[in-house]
Each structure stands twice: as structure tokens, then as C-alpha cells.
Amino acid sequence: MFRSSSFSFVHELNLQVTPQQEKELLIRMKKGTQVYNGCLSHLLCLINLIKQSKDNLKAKTSTEKKTVIKDLRKKFGYSEFALHKYVKELAKKGKFSKHLDAFTLQTIATRAYKASE
Numbered sequence: 001m002f003r004s005s006s007f008s009f010v011h012e013l014n015l016q017v018t019p020q021q022e023k024e025l026l027i028r029m030k031k032g033t034q035v036y037n038g039c040l041s042h043l044l045c046l047i048n049l050i051k052q053s054k055d056n057l058k059a060k061t062s063t064e065k066k067t068v069i070k071d072l073r074k075k076f077g078y079s080e081f082a083l084h085k086y087v088k089e090l091a092k093k094g095k096f097s098k099h100l101d102a103f104t105l106q107t108i109a110t111r112a113y114k115a116s117e
Contacts, residue, residue, distance in 0.1 A: 024099075031099045032108055038090050039083060039112035046078045047116065080113045 017025065050056060050072045059065040073079065087109040091097040096105065 028099050031094075031096050032104070034094065035087065035090065035096055035100065035105060035108050036112055038094075039087060039109050040116065042086055043078070043083065043112060043116040046076050049076050050078065080110060083109045083113050 050069060053068075053072050055068050056065070056072060059068045084106050087105045088102075091100070091105055100108075
């Protein structure tokens with residue numbers, strides 16, 4: 001990872017929130033973590049399906065593997081857009097949409113997708 005050559009520092013400030021606000025923030029953080037973990041779990045299942053696919057195992061050369069994996073990604077729905085659809089359904093089932101808006105859910109899904117690549 002790129003490291004900046006300039007000096008930098010981090011300054012942490014405590015938020016002054018009411019107990020009601022603190023409760024809401026904790027709920028949102030917990031729901032966000034659950035969505036992220038759900039996305040990662042879904043993506044890892046798809047990766048395992050791709051790895052164990054007969055087409056993938058039959059491919060010999062690296063160019064064959066690349067084309068086969070590309071086709072399998074489309075077949076199994078391993079894409080960022082497909083993950084956004086999955087998160088939408090996950091939010092409806094888990095009632096996350098009450099605490100997390102659509103933009104936040106898509107951002108979480110994008111981070112999970114980038115982590116899985």
C-alpha cells in the first residue's frame with residue numbers, strides 16, 4: 001500500500017451525544033457489520049463455486065483459465081452490480097433498510113466486493 005512521504009497525525013475526539021443518539025449509532029454500526037459479513041459470506045460461497053466448477057478444473061493453460069473464470073463469474077453472478085442486488089434483498093429480509101439507507105448499503109457492498117477480489 002502507498003505510504004505518504006509527508007508527516008501526518010490522527011486526532012481523536014469524543015462525540016458528545018445523547019443516550020438516544022448513542023443507541024441509534026450503535027444499532028447502525030451493528031447492522032452495517034452484519035450486512036458486510038453477509039456480503040463477504042455470499043462472495044466467498046461464489047468463489048468456492050467458481051473454484052470447484054468442472055469447467056475451471058478442466059482448464060489447462062492460464063489463458064483458458066482466464067476465459068473460463070470470466071464466464072463462470074457471469075454465470076454465478078460474481079460482480080459488484082449483482083452484489084448490490086443481493087444487498088437490496090438482504091436488507092429487505094433482515095430489515096436493515098430501517099436503519100441503513102440505500103447508498104450506505106451499496107457502499108458496504110462495494111467494500112466487501114473489493115475485499116473479495
